[in-house]
Amino acid sequence: MNLNELIDLERGPRMALIQWLQRRYLLADPLNCAQCNQGMELTTRSQDHVDGFLWRCSGCRKRRSPRANSFFQEFSKLPLSTLIKVIFYFTLDDPQKRIAQALNLNQSVVSAICRRLQDVCSVDVQNRPFTPFGGPGAVVKCDESKFNHKPKYNRGRRARQASWVFGIVSTQYTPSRGYFQVVERRDAGTLLPLIQRCILPGTEVHTDDWAAYRRVNTLPNVAAHRVVVHARHFVDPRTGVHTQEVESSWSSLKLGQKRRKGLRKEDLQVYLDERMWWQWRGGGPDVIMRNFIAILQLQFPVDTPVP
Numbered sequence: 001m002n003l004n005e006l007i008d009l010e011r012g013p014r015m016a017l018i019q020w021l022q023r024r025y026l027l028a029d030p031l032n033c034a035q036c037n038q039g040m041e042l043t044t045r046s047q048d049h050v051d052g053f054l055w056r057c058s059g060c061r062k063r064r065s066p067r068a069n070s071f072f073q074e075f076s077k078l079p080l081s082t083l084i085k086v087i088f089y090f091t092l093d094d095p096q097k098r099i100a101q102a103l104n105l106n107q108s109v110v111s112a113i114c115r116r117l118q119d120v121c122s123v124d125v126q127n128r129p130f131t132p133f134g135g136p137g138a139v140v141k142c143d144e145s146k147f148n149h150k151p152k153y154n155r156g157r158r159a160r161q162a163s164w165v166f167g168i169v170s171t172q173y174t175p176s177r178g179y180f181q182v183v184e185r186r187d188a189g190t191l192l193p194l195i196q197r198c199i200l201p202g203t204e205v206h207t208d209d210w211a212a213y214r215r216v217n218t219l220p221n222v223a224a225h226r227v228v229v230h231a232r233h234f235v236d237p238r239t240g241v242h243t244q245e246v247e248s249s250w251s252s253l254k255l256g257q258k259r260r261k262g263l264r265k266e267d268l269q270v271y272l273d274e275r276m277w278w279q280w281r282g283g284g285p286d287v288i289m290r291n292f293i294a295i296l297q298l299q300f301p302v303d304t305p306v307p
C-alpha cells in the first residue's frame with residue numbers, strides 16, 4: 001500500500017473508496033440490522049454529503065452511516081479519504097504538524113485523530129502483550145530516565161513537571177525493542193516486579209549500580225545480573241558490558257516527545273504504548289500500514305448488528 005494508491009482512491013468515485021475500505025473490513029459489508037436480523041442496503045444520498053451513501057434497512061426503514069461501528073465514525077465531518085491518509089502518515093511516523101500541512105487540516109484536528117490512533121496502539125499492546133521476552137542466552141538492559149513535561153500554564157509559576165520512565169530493552173533486535181512504563185517511584189519494590197514480569201526465565205539482566213537493582217539476581221527469571229556504571233563509562237572496561245541500546249532508546253523516545261511539543265504527563269504512557277507497538281508490532285515501513293489496519297479490524301468489528 002502506498003501514497004499513490006490512496007491519491008487515486010481520493011480522485012476516483014466515492015463508492016470505489018467505500019469498497020476499498022470494505023475489502024479491508026474497515027467498513028461494514030453489509031451493515032446488519034439487529035432488529036430485523038438482515039443486511040441493510042447501501043443507497044445514495046445527497047452528493048453534498050461527505051460520504052454520499054447511507055445504509056437503509058428494507059424491514060424497519062432505519063438509516064445508518066456507512067461509517068457505523070468503524071473507527072471513522074468519530075470523525076464524521078472529515079472525508080474518508082482524508083482519514084485514511086492521516087492513518088497512512090501516522091503509521092509512517094510523520095510529525096503531526098507535517099500531516100496537518102500535507103492535508104490542509106487544522107493541527108488540533110490532526111492531533112485528535114492521532115490521539116485516537118495512539119489509543120488503538122495502546123489497546124493492542126494490552127490485548128496482545130509482547131512481554132515476557134528474553135530467555136536463555138538473551139540479554140536485557142534496564143534503566144530509568146526522566147521525561148520533562150511542558151508546564152501546565154504559560155504564565156505564573158512554572159513548576160517543571162517530570163516523570164520517571166522505566167525501560168527494559170532487549171538486545172536481540174535492531175532497531176531496538178523494549179518495554180517502557182511510567183513509574184511513580186524508582187525503588188526495588190516498583191522495579192523488581194516489573195523486571196520479573198517482563199522477562200522469560202533464563203534472561204541475563206544488565207543495569208547500572210542504582211540501589212534498587214541490588215537484588216535483581218534474586219528474581220526467579222534472572223539467570224545473571226551484571227552492573228555497568230554508565231555515568232563513568234559507556235563501555236565497562238572490565239566486563240565489556242555497555243549501555244548503548246538503552247541510551248539510543250531513550251534518545252529516540254525523547255526526540256519523539258519533543259516533536260509532540262513536550263507531551264502532558266497524562267499523555268506520556270499512551271505515547272510510550274504507541275512507540276512499543278511500533279517497535280514490536282509495526283513490522284517496518286513496508287508492512288506497517290497493513291499491520292495497523294489489522295488491529296483496527298480487531299478493535300472495530302464493523303459487522304456487529306446495529307440496534
Ligand SMILES: [Zn+2]
Pocket residue numbers: 033034035036037057058059060061062
Ligand atoms: Zn431493520
